[in-house]
Amino acid sequence: MFINYAVGTQNENIIFGFGDKNIDFQTKNTKARFDLLKQIRLNYHIQAQNCFNIAELNQVHGNTVISVEEQGANKFSEKIIDADGIFTSMKHYLLCIKTADCVPLLFYDKILGTIGAVHCGWRGLYNDILLNSVNMLKSYYNANIENVAVVICPGICKNCYTVKKDLYEKFINKVPTYKNYYRTKHTAAGNDDCTPSYRHKLHKLNADDCSSEYLFDLKGLIKYVLLASGFRKENIHDMNLCTCENENYFSYRKNKTASRFVSFIGKL
Ligand SMILES: [Zn+2]
Structure with a gap:
C-alpha cells in the first residue's frame, strides 16, 4: 500500500x-x-x-x-x-x-x-x-x-505518453534542448508519418519535423x-x-x- x-x-x-x-x-x-x-x-x-x-x-x-x-x-x-x-x-x-x-x-x-x-x-x-x-x-x-x-x-512513462506535434513544438520553442525528451512515434507499417516518400512530399528531410505524434518523457x-x-x-x-x-x-x-x-x- x-x-x-x-x-x-x-x-x-x-x-x-x-x-x-x-x-x-x-x-x-x-x-x-x-x-x-x-x-x-x-x-x-x-x-x-x-x-x-x-x-x-x-x-x-x-x-x-x-x-x-x-x-x-x-x-x-x-x-x-x-x-x-x-x-x-x-x-x-x-x-x-x-x-x-x-x-x-x-x-x-x-x-x-x-x-x-x-x-x-x-x-x-x-x-x-x-x-x-x-x-x-x-x-x-x-x-x-x-x-x-x-x-x-x-x-x-516515456513509452506510454503519446502527444501531438503542437505540444512537441511548444516545448522545443521554449527550450530547444527539450527535444531530447521527445521521440517520434512510428505507427504501424504503411501508416508511418515519417516514411521517406511522405517526408519528400512535405519537403522535410528531418523525420522529427514531419511526425504527427510523439512520445514524451x-x-x-x-x-x-x-x-x-x-x-x-x-x-x-x-x-x-x-x-x-x-x-x-x-x-x-x-x-x-x-x-x-x-x-x-x-x-x-
Ligand atoms: Zn508506461
Whole structure:
C-alpha cells in the first residue's frame, strides 16, 4: 500500500508514500480521506487519532505553489485553494496530491525539515511550477537545494505518453534542448508519418519535423529541470512506476477515469 519510508533528521520524523486504487482520492470522497489517515496510523504505528490534518489543493494544472504558513495554518483547513504545489515546515499537516498519470513529486529538505508536494503534468512543467517550487524552498524556507530530496511517485512513462506535434513544438520553442525528451512515434507499417516518400512530399528531410505524434518523457524532463535547478542526482528518487502499465494506480489516459490515487508527505 505505502512506500514504507519514515526518514528523519535528529529530531523529527517525516512520513511519505502513495496510495493505490484502494483509496480513490477524487474530490469530495470524504471516506477516502478517513481511510488514508487510518492506513497511515496503522502503517506507521501512530496512536494519536488526530495526528494529521489533510492539506490538499484544488489542482488546476497551473504553476501556483503555496505555503501552509503563508496561508495561515489555522485558516488553511477551512478552504481548498486553487494551486498545484504546497510546502510547509510545520508538523501534523499531511500534504496530499491526487493524480492519474500526471507526476506527483514529494520534496524533503534533509537539513531544515521542510516538506512539499507538487502536481506536475505537462502544463505545470511548461509553466515553470518546478522553478516556482525551488523559489519557494529558497526564499521562504531558506533551503540549500543541494540538501533537498525529491521522490518521483507513479506517473505516466516515456513509452506510454503519446502527444501531438503542437505540444512537441511548444516545448522545443521554449527550450530547444527539450527535444531530447521527445521521440517520434512510428505507427504501424504503411501508416508511418515519417516514411521517406511522405517526408519528400512535405519537403522535410528531418523525420522529427514531419511526425504527427510523439512520445514524451515527462519524468525525464522533470529530472533534467530538477538537476538544472541545483538538485543533486543522488537526491532524486524515481519510483519508476508507470500509471498506464501498472494496474495498481489510476490512469486517465488508459481509462478516462475521474478517480485519483494519492501521494502524501507529512511530519510527525
Ligand atoms: Zn508506461
